[in-house]
Amino acid sequence: MNKAKLKKTLNRAEEHCREHGTRFTEKRKHILQLLLQSEVPLSAYELATHYQSAFGETIPAMSVYRILDFLMAETLVHKLNSANKYTACEHIACDHQHEVPQFLICERCQNVKEVGIEPSIIAALADEIERAGYHLTQPQIELHCLCERCFSAS
Amino acid sequence: MNKAKLKKTLNRAEEHCREHGTRFTEKRKHILQLLLQSEVPLSAYELATHYQSAFGETIPAMSVYRILDFLMAETLVHKLNSANKYTACEHIACDHQHEVPQFLICERCQNVKEVGIEPSIIAALADEIERAGYHLTQPQIELHCLCERCFSAS
DNA sequence: CAGTTCACGATATAGCGTATCGTTCATGGC
DNA sequence: GCCATGAACGATACGCTATATCGTGAACTG
Ligand SMILES: [Zn+2]
Ligand SMILES: [Zn+2]
Ligand SMILES: [Zn+2]
Ligand SMILES: [Zn+2]
Numbered sequence: 001m002n003k004a005k006l007k008k009t010l011n012r013a014e015e016h017c018r019e020h021g022t023r024f025t026e027k028r029k030h031i032l033q034l035l036l037q038s039e040v041p042l043s044a045y046e047l048a049t050h051y052q053s054a055f056g057e058t059i060p061a062m063s064v065y066r067i068l069d070f071l072m073a074e075t076l077v078h079k080l081n082s083a084n085k086y087t088a089c090e091h092i093a094c095d096h097q098h099e100v101p102q103f104l105i106c107e108r109c110q111n112v113k114e115v116g117i118e119p120s121i122i123a124a125l126a127d128e129i130e131r132a133g134y135h136l137t138q139p140q141i142e143l144h145c146l147c148e149r150c151f152s153a154s
Numbered sequence: 155m156n157k158a159k160l161k162k163t164l165n166r167a168e169e170h171c172r173e174h175g176t177r178f179t180e181k182r183k184h185i186l187q188l189l190l191q192s193e194v195p196l197s198a199y200e201l202a203t204h205y206q207s208a209f210g211e212t213i214p215a216m217s218v219y220r221i222l223d224f225l226m227a228e229t230l231v232h233k234l235n236s237a238n239k240y241t242a243c244e245h246i247a248c249d250h251q252h253e254v255p256q257f258l259i260c261e262r263c264q265n266v267k268e269v270g271i272e273p274s275i276i277a278a279l280a281d282e283i284e285r286a287g288y289h290l291t292q293p294q295i296e297l298h299c300l301c302e303r304c305f306s307a308s
Numbered sequence: 309c310a311g312t313t314c315a316c317g318a319t320a321t322a323g324c325g326t327a328t329c330g331t332t333c334a335t336g337g338c
Numbered sequence: 339g340c341c342a343t344g345a346a347c348g349a350t351a352c353g354c355t356a357t358a359t360c361g362t363g364a365a366c367t368g
Contacts, residue, residue, distance in 0.1 A: 023314080023315080023365085025315070025316095027315085027316080028315095043354080043355075044355075044356080045354065045355075059316095059317095060316085060317060060318070061355090061356090062316085062317070062318080062319095062356095062357090063315085063316060063317070065355095065356070065357080066315080066316075067315095067316095070315095081235070081236035081237075082235035082236055082296075084324095084354085084355060084356090104283060104286060104288040106288070107291060107292075113286060113287075113288065115282070115283075115286050117279065117282055118278070118282055121275065121278050121279055121282065124272070124275050124278070125271065125275055125297075128269070128271050128272055128275065129258060129269075129297065129299060132258060132267060132269050133267075133301065133302045134258040134260070134267065134297075134299040134300065134301055134302070134305075135299055135300045135301075135302075135305045136297060136298075136299050137261060137298055137299055137300055138261075138298045139297060139298075140298070141295055141297070142235075142236070142296075143279075143283065143288075143290060143293065143295070144290075144291050144292045144294075145283060145288040145289055145290050145291055146288065146289045146291055147287065147288055147289075148287045148288070148289075151288075151289045177334085177345080177346080179346070179347095181346085181347080182346095197323080197324070198324075198325080199323065199324070213347095213348095214347085214348060214349070215324090215325090216325095216326090216347085216348070216349080216350095217346085217347055217348070219324095219325070219326085220346080220347075221346095221347095224346095238323090238324060238325090238355095
């Protein structure tokens with residue numbers, strides 16, 4: 001992510017928090033920035049290490065977890081449950097309402113793409129689930145894939 | 155799961171392994187039995203604890219992991235990646251070929267149902283993914299739901 | 309400027325998973 | 339039966355992920 005887009009996205013995040021009456025502190029901003037700049041999702045402990053390198057001050061893992069919880073509550077960050085890692089939302093600077101997040105995770109290079117899957121597919125899925133006697137609550141889907149580059153290389 | 159069905163399923167698993175030229179040892183049988191009898195998915199360490207209670211002998215966590223790896227390779231057990239827990243395949247006693255597994259996990263009671271989602275839905279999903287420039291490799295989907303009972307109670 | 313809430317730090321502890329090496333045990337050819 | 343081979347299993351060590359709890363200090367509020 002280039003500098004201009006990074007700055008714009010961080011500004012948008014700050015605005016988002018102001019609108020929600022929450023505080024976008026320096027540390028929260030730094031953690032979000034690290035995730036925005038990373039090519040791959042990061043674990044909480046990796047973030048703590050990167051924080052040290054990038055900003056020259058240590059941060060306890062505990063704080064990282066708390067900050068991630070905050071950022072997730074604001075839908076600025078998503079957790080990839082199948083990998084126990086975290087990734088910045090790709091739609092922070094978008095105007096539209098945040099949809100149900102769906103993630104395509106490259107098995108080889110860990111690259112992640114956040115896509116909006118056709119609502120009709122989600123609806124069909126929800127329908128199947130209803131028929132099985134269950135009720136969908138958080139339809140976040142994580143799919144293991146190969147990205148174009150890794151697919152070509154294999 | 156009642157005793158008769160349990161026994162039948164374990165016999166079918168043993169047969170399955172014989173056909174594949176692999177050994178269905180006592181310990182492997184015991185681990186599978188614990189998963190078959192459990193209402194909820196279990197972690198490797200939970201299995202080690204239950205093993206002690208059920209069979210009166212301790213088993214190292216390492217062995218549990220190895221046995222789970224074996225049972226997964228035989229598609230007798232599935233791992234729920236989003237929970238780091240394991241569940242017995244619900245189709246061991248079925249005759250049909252094992253499909254791509256899809257899991258509905260109750261957020262409240264942890265009950266898990268293994269369903270076969272409409273191939274057409276999977277195909278539509280794969281199509282969307284291709285359009286995003288990715289290639290689906292392991293289309294196991296885990297969905298967070300509420301089961302009928304927990305849904306009614308809420 | 310006093311009171312309340314929120315952010316953050318420090319420490320401890322539990323749970324999940326892998327690496328490595330050594331031992332035991334089943335199996336098949338002799 | 340006996341040994342060679344490989345598979346299954348045990349023991350130990352280590353690293354990563356996550357939560358619980360208590361305390362301190364900063365920030366907002368009236
Ligand atoms: Zn998002
Ligand atoms: Zn890739
Ligand atoms: Zn199955
Ligand atoms: Zn339930």
